[in-house]
Amino acid sequence: MLDVRAPIEFAQGSFPNVVNLPLMTDDERQAVGLAYKEKGQDAAIALGYSLVNGATKDIRVAQWLRFTTANPTGVLYCFRGGLRSQISQQWLAQAGMNYPRILGGYKAMRQYLITAFEENVAQTAFTVVGGLTGCGKTDVIRAIKGKLDLEGIARHRGSSFGGRAESQPTQIDFENQLSIHLLKLLDQGFHNVAIEDESNLVGRCAIPLVLRTKTQSSPLVWVTAPLEERVERILRDYVIDLHDDYVDAFGQVAGRIKYQAHLTKSLYNLRKRLGLARFDELNGFLNEALNAQMSGGGFELHKRWVEPLLTQYYDPMYAYQRQQKAHKPHFEGDAQSVIAFLRQLQASR
Secondary structure, eight states, X not given: OEEOSOHHHHHHSOOTTOEEOOSSOHHHHHXXXXXXXXXXXXXXXXXXXXXXXXXXXXXXXXXXHHHHXXXXXXXXXXXXXXXXXXXXXXXXXXXXXXXXXXXXXXXXXXXHHHHHHHHHHHHOEEEEEEESTTSSHHXXXXXXXXXXXXXXXXXXXXXXXXXXXXXXXXXXXXXXXXXHHHHHHHHTTOOEEEEEOOOSEETTEEOOHHHHHXXXXXXXXXXXXXXXXXHHHHIIIIIIHHHHHHHHHHOHHHHHHHHHHHHHHHHHTTHHHHOHHHHHHHHHHHHHHHHHIIIIIXXXXXXXXXXXXXXXXXXXXXXXXXXXXXXXXXXXXXXXXXXXXXXXXXXXX
């Protein structure tokens, strides 16, 4: 789809695989909006035509033509399906390209996704995948075709240490993508969907209330793993892979600086819950591990802070949360057993 809204509107909320080629820049849109408030619609339209004219207009139409030629089955839209998309459509037609636009624009599509999500959540059976930190819940979710991957969509692993080099989507983008993913799952015939047990927030992305309410009463499967395996998995996901992500995103020097800052800040955020004495001890282990790693000593020393953080902080917290659940797990086993159970469950529906 071709989005002709201003960049600031696009940044606040959009859809996957959409290209933003605006009719007006943010400053032009602001000026036109001010003219509309002070002088009315006719004056605003006249100002818009004067701002986007001549070479500026030619450049923007040429961009649209390249997009529409490359995507002949696409559509274009603005915020409400009004003047901006009509003008864009008209200028394209004058350039020889007849291209459809969406009536109601972004606002109508956004409202459709909100309504569809509420209806689809109500008719979908969810199976919640729970377990202690590092047991392999994410590995289970990734191995299942019929899943709503909250952490993948939110681009966050869901804990204090769960941030990634890649920034998270806006709340609106998160909600839009959840709805689109669920629409696709239902279209593919999945009516029992696996979903990871999460708190209300995945990073800064809030899980919609309708989904949280539904999953709280959904069947639970529990993934188990020995402590040594859990430590190795945390080391892989939250230390080694995270380091590589930052280096890939920002380069060797800047990536390592940002990576160290991420781990240090993540542990610091837990200092009150850990208690200052325990925090100081773990923080010392973390700094020693980072120094050894940056000196070419590998990642092994990170286990000195990872293991006690699991056993002394995360495990008691998860044990308490499990006790608060209204029902016992429907199935319990290691990651491969849970994967096999979920695949059989989905195949039988």
